[in-house]
Amino acid sequence: MSKKKIISKAQVLAKVVPTKVSMTNTNTAKSNNTIKPLIAKSVVKPAVNIVSKPDIKSSVNKPVIKPIIKSLPKLINNKQANFKDTVDKINATPIQKEIAVKTEFKKKKLAAIIKENETYFVYLKNPLDYRRHLLESSRKILFCLRSHQKIFLIRQKKLEEMNKLKISVRELLYLNKKFNEKLPKYNIHLLDDAPSQDMIKPAHIKFSTAKKLVEVKHEKTEMDRLEESLANIERKLKTLQ
């Protein structure tokens, strides 16, 4: 009490003109303008509208500082309406969803308490520990982002390599075709003493279906062509057996 009085007296003696204070929601500030500079000195801006537990003895002497918490409950209420839907939509694990829902429930409860009694303080046992945990989490998040970037680059490289592979396979196919062309063309049926009707038939079919193939050619995809050549090879293999 004496300290406060001394300061007040000193202020009065020095004729201190009250300056504008950043904290507006103070009862004492409203009632007595001369204490304003004193409040400004002792104000600690709350980071998340939660400040450390006040010392009861000192709070008797010092003016009560109310953090700006009016906006918090309103904000929480607005968000709560669509929160569950949002959580369901998020692509998260069930545990993460559960944590999110639990936290939201706790926030709801806290908001209700804050509504009832605007001055609410939470005592944190080991603030350094929490700070350390938060910093570690931030670090890990940055690691994740770095991993994401790395994966992105790896995938790009992989795509490039796959394109190379595709080109190589195409070239191999072409070479295989060339190789087959170089080999002597002979008709198995001519070598055969008694050619069967089944073996001759495909030649006719080939000719008759050629026109049809030309018509449908524009609709064929790469996959169709591959399927066709595969079927052709299988057919040839069957004839060899």
Next chain:
Amino acid sequence: MDKSLPVFVKINDYKDVLDVVDVMKQKLKETTQTLDKIKQLKTEEDKELQEWEKNITEISRRLAFIDSAFFENE
């Protein structure tokens, strides 16, 4: 029908065939190398994904701890 009849190839064509086979061998080697590279990249990707998962689990754990600490006084 005897399908194991001898096949004769012209000497010029035979040389061409040998050349083609050589090129094919080279191409096959290249293809194998590319495949190995892709495999290696896949392993790297898997490793990064594992690291990612580990980090995410760690973050979840820490967040749960902070969450419980902040709301334990309720």
